[in-house]
Amino acid sequence: MVSTLHRGGSWSFALQACRIINSSLTLSWPGHPLRGIAQVPASKSESNRALIIQALAGGGTLANLSDANDTQLMQRLLQEPAASIVDAEDAGTVMRFLTAYLAMTGRQVTLTGTARMQERPIQVLVEALRQLGARIEYTGQEGYPPLRLLGRTPESATEDSDFTELTVRGDISSQYISALLMIGPMLPHGLRIWLTGKVGSRPYIRMTQALMQHFGAQCRDLGEVLEVRPQAYQPTDYTVEGDWSAASYWYAMVALGPAGSHLTLPTLRRYSWQGDQAIVGIMEKLGVRTEFLADEAIRLTQTNSAGRFAQDFTDCPDLAQTVAVVAAALGVEVEMTGLESLRIKETDRIAALQVELAKFGGHLTDEGAGRFRVGAQEFRVAGQQVATYHDHRMAMAFAPLALRGALSVEAPQVVRKSYPQFWKELEKVGFLTDPTPAPIY
Numbered sequence: 317m318v319s320t321l322h323r324g325g326s327w328s329f330a331l332q333a334c335r336i337i338n339s340s341l342t343l344s345w346p347g348h349p350l351r352g353i354a355q356v357p358a359s360k361s362e363s364n365r366a367l368i369i370q371a372l373a374g375g376g377t378l379a380n381l382s383d384a385n386d387t388q389l390m391q392r393l394l395q396e397p398a399a400s401i402v403d404a405e406d407a408g409t410v411m412r413f414l415t416a417y418l419a420m421t422g423r424q425v426t427l428t429g430t431a432r433m434q435e436r437p438i439q440v441l442v443e444a445l446r447q448l449g450a451r452i453e454y455t456g457q458e459g460y461p462p463l464r465l466l467g468r469t470p471e472s473a474t475e476d477s478d479f480t481e482l483t484v485r486g487d488i489s490s491q492y493i494s495a496l497l498m499i500g501p502m503l504p505h506g507l508r509i510w511l512t513g514k515v516g517s518r519p520y521i522r523m524t525q526a527l528m529q530h531f532g533a534q535c536r537d538l539g540e541v542l543e544v545r546p547q548a549y550q551p552t553d554y555t556v557e558g559d560w561s562a563a564s565y566w567y568a569m570v571a572l573g574p575a576g577s578h579l580t581l582p583t584l585r586r587y588s589w590q591g592d593q594a595i596v597g598i599m600e601k602l603g604v605r606t607e608f609l610a611d612e613a614i615r616l617t618q619t620n621s622a623g624r625f626a627q628d629f630t631d632c633p634d635l636a637q638t639v640a641v642v643a644a645a646l647g648v649e650v651e652m653t654g655l656e657s658l659r660i661k662e663t664d665r666i667a668a669l670q671v672e673l674a675k676f677g678g679h680l681t682d683e684g685a686g687r688f689r690v691g692a693q694e695f696r697v698a699g700q701q702v703a704t705y706h707d708h709r710m711a712m713a714f715a716p717l718a719l720r721g722a723l724s725v726e727a728p729q730v731v732r733k734s735y736p737q738f739w740k741e742l743e744k745v746g747f748l749t750d751p752t753p754a755p756i757y
């Protein structure tokens with residue numbers, strides 16, 4: 317099929333046409349230094365917490381909510397109190413946060429999601445909710461969605477009662493813990509959660525606590541123990557910050573762009589609740605300097621990358637793909653640890669990275685004991701086709717390589733999960749995009 321190069325809004329228009337569902341997008345860069353202003357979406361993690369807490373608080377205005385499908389979906393589902401089936405699609409936070417929220421409110425409803433969501437574990441959360449009196453059945457495979465919620469028998473409050481105690485493992489997903497914390501204030505005895513195992517994604521738990529506190533509910537963090545007393549959320553206004561995970565792709569572009577590249581990203585704060593702000597320090601080592609400007613903006617400037625280094629992603633798993641691609645492309649060896657949760661996200665992200673990096677001459681080698689080494693013998697970008705595995709972060713992590721040569725990205729619409737305007741923003745700073753629709757048979 318013949319297609320022409322498009323600039324400006326043409327791709328955005330094409331994106332709306334359902335014919336392109338199995339399409340690919342060819343990306344290239346005209347060669348000059350990368351410069352301009354790029355808009356990142358609002359944080360989907362903050363947005364989805366704020367929506368749940370707002371529903372529990374019964375009010376408050378949320379500004380700058382994310383346009384991510386995960387957030388739009390959460391908002392829609394919260395507005396459908398009578399639905400008998402809730403489809404969380406591929407959104408982990410929607411699945412986990414709504415399971416707790418709907419179980420706590422005693423709703424009788426079936427919660428389901430995409431085929432991949434039905435492979436993402438939820439047993440830890442279901443067990444915890446059962447201990448809080450929820451009746452929950454698995455309608456498919458034990459331990460995985462779909463779930464049928466059959467109502468809840470709340471514990472009766474007594475004056476001398478202490479917390480309801482739960483022991484929850486923290487080494488599978490922090491989303492179970494965030495989901496439980498957010499309903500904690502509504503429970504007659506509150507909650508005391510004992511965390512076991514190596515707790516991953518801890519900054520997301522802290523973000524939950526920070527948002528709860530913003531809406532008037534205190535949560536005591538004693539390290540391995542978290543305590544929430546029964547209390548009322550207060551309707552409060554909140555303006556969501558820009559998304560640091562989304563910002564990581566722009567850091568990658570500055571790192572890989574021609575010498576002299578720099579970019580400004582509005583809506584990002586110096587003091588952030590998002591753990592993925594760790595990208596500032598990581599990219600410092602890969603040749604990107606960050607300046608925090610007044611009015612919630614950052615300016616990224618290309619510098620020089622340092623030599624090899626080690627990086628633990630336990631606190632920031634969503635940055636792993638961005639960093640792996642940049643390190644391999646720059647030929648900087650990085651020892652990556654803390655990647656355990658990557659195997660149960662939108663795809664098995666370790667396997668996906670290994671296959672896709674190899675197309676360019678890069679590698680992500682499993683060295684055992686949870687250690688991976690990323691690097692490349694000779695990294696070449698020359699027309700490769702990147703598969704995206706239903707994973708928005710695969711598409712966005714590989715797209716910056718277009719600064720080093722043309723490449724095409726399969727099923728580019730996957731970015732809608734967290735960053736629907738991603739390709740449009742790339743066009744705005746000067747990328748050439750060529751959408752190739754799938755053939756119609």
Ligand SMILES: O=C(O)C1=C[C@@H](OP(=O)(O)O)[C@@H](O)[C@H](O)C1
Pocket residue numbers: 360361362408409488489490491494516517520633634657
């Ligand atoms: O709570 C959240 O908003 C998230 C927590 C993390 O998941 P895990 O806790 O499963 O690692 C992260 O990967 C995900 O993108 C968003």
Ligand SMILES: C=C(OP(=O)(O)O)C(=O)O
Pocket residue numbers: 406407408409410634661662709734
């Ligand atoms: C893992 C992610 O999201 P979730 O778990 O909420 O589906 C992600 O956005 O990278």
